[in-house]
Amino acid sequence: MDTDPGIICFQHCDSKVFCFELPEKCPVCLSPMANTVLPLPPLRIPYPFVRASQHSCCIVMKPTNGDFLNDYLNSKDLHIGVTSSKGLVVEYDKNGLQYDKASLWKQCLIVDGADESWSEIWDNTLRHVSSLTCWSSERYNEENFNCYNFVLKFLQELRYGALSAAAVSRTRFCESYIVPQTTTAGKYISLYRKLKKSGCVTHRISSKHTACNTLK
Template sequence: MSGIDPGILCFQHCNSRCKVFCLELPDHCPLCSASLSSVELKIPPFCVPYPFTSAKRTQCSLVIRPTDGDFLHHYQNAADLHIGLTDSKGNVYEFDKNGLQMTAARSSSTSSTSTVSSSSALWNQCLSVPIVTNMDNLWKEYWDYIIHITAQLDRWLPNQYSEHQNNCYSFVITFLRMLDVKDLKPSLNSKTQFCKDFIVPRTKNAAKYIALYRRVVKEGISVLNTIQQ
C-alpha cells in the first residue's frame, strides 16, 4: 500500500467561484477552453495538502489507519479504524488479536512476545495525531518510558484480546492514562469521548481529501463550485 502523495493540483482560471482539481495540468481550461499556456490564472496551481503520512516519519504520536486496506482506496465512512502509538524513533506499537507488537521504523522487522505482525507497509498511509506539542528530549524519554511500562502489562497477550472490551483503543487509552497529562484526562473517560476528541476531527478532514481524490481519479479533471462547499 503506497503512502505517496498523489499530488492533487488545484487552480482557478476564469470563474472566481470555481476551482479546478486534477492530477496533471490540462492544456485548456475545462470551463472556457482557453489555452492555459497563454493566460494568467486567478489562482496559480498548488498542491492540495496531503493529510496522511508514514508512521516511521512521526515521533511520539497516535497513528491511525483503516483496519482493512488503506485510506485512499478502501476507506468508507464508519469503517473500523486501527490505532497505535509511535515512540521517539518512529517505531509503531499496536495491539490486536495477535497481541502487542512493535514494528521498527527503519525496517520491516517486527518484535512481539506472541507473534510476528504484518509488514510495516500497513502504516505507510496513516493519520498522525500529536498529543504533546513542542516535546523536548526529556519528554520524549518519558513518552518512551511509559510505552515500555504499558507494554509490560499482561493484558496485551493474544489470549487477552477482545474485539469490544480489550482492543487497540484500550491499549492507547491505557498508555495515555499512564502518561498522566492533566489536559488529556477528560478525553480518557471513555472510548466514545476519546474518539470524539482525537479521532473524529482527523478523519473528517481526511474524508474530504479522500472524496476529492476519488472524484479526480474518476473524472480526470474535477470542477467544484467553492460557494457550495
C-alpha cells in the first residue's frame, strides 16, 4: 500500500514505543538500541485504509475532502460509495452520479461487502439503482439527499442479510457499520498525527491504555 506510512511498535525498558523507523537510541531510557535484544520483534501496526479499486462489491467511505490521515475530522465529514464487481466506484454527489474517480479513492475504509457469489446480483442491483432518475445534481441536498441516500437505497434493493436490514435507517446503518470502522481508523489517525509531530510516542506497559492493544 503506497499510502501506508508504516508505523511500527516495539518494547523496551517496560515501555511500548511507536515510531516510523527504529531509532538508534531508545527514546525512554536512551540506551543504544544496538546493545539490546528486544523481547519481541518490532510489530507493524495494521494500516486500516485500502484502495477502493482493489475491493470489489463493497461499500467504501472516505473524507469528503482530502484524505483520512491528514484531513479527516469527524464522521459528519464522510463520503460513501459502492464498488462494482470490477472495483469501479459509483457515488452520488452534488454533480450527480459519478463513476470511478479512482484517483480519489486511494485511501478509504471498507464499510462492508458481499461475498463473490453475489457479484452478479450486486452489479445488476447497482445498475438498476443507478438508472433511477432521482440521482440528479438538481435533486442533491447536502443534508438530506446525498451519497448516503444512494448507498442505502442500493443496499435496501440488494436484500443482503443484516447489511440491507440496517440500511432501512440511516441512524442504524451508521451505528452498526460506520462508527465501528471510523473508531478503529480514528485511533490509527491520531497515532499517526502524534508521530508526525513528535517522531515517537511511548506508553508504559503497565498502563491499561496502550495503543498497541487498542489498535488490534
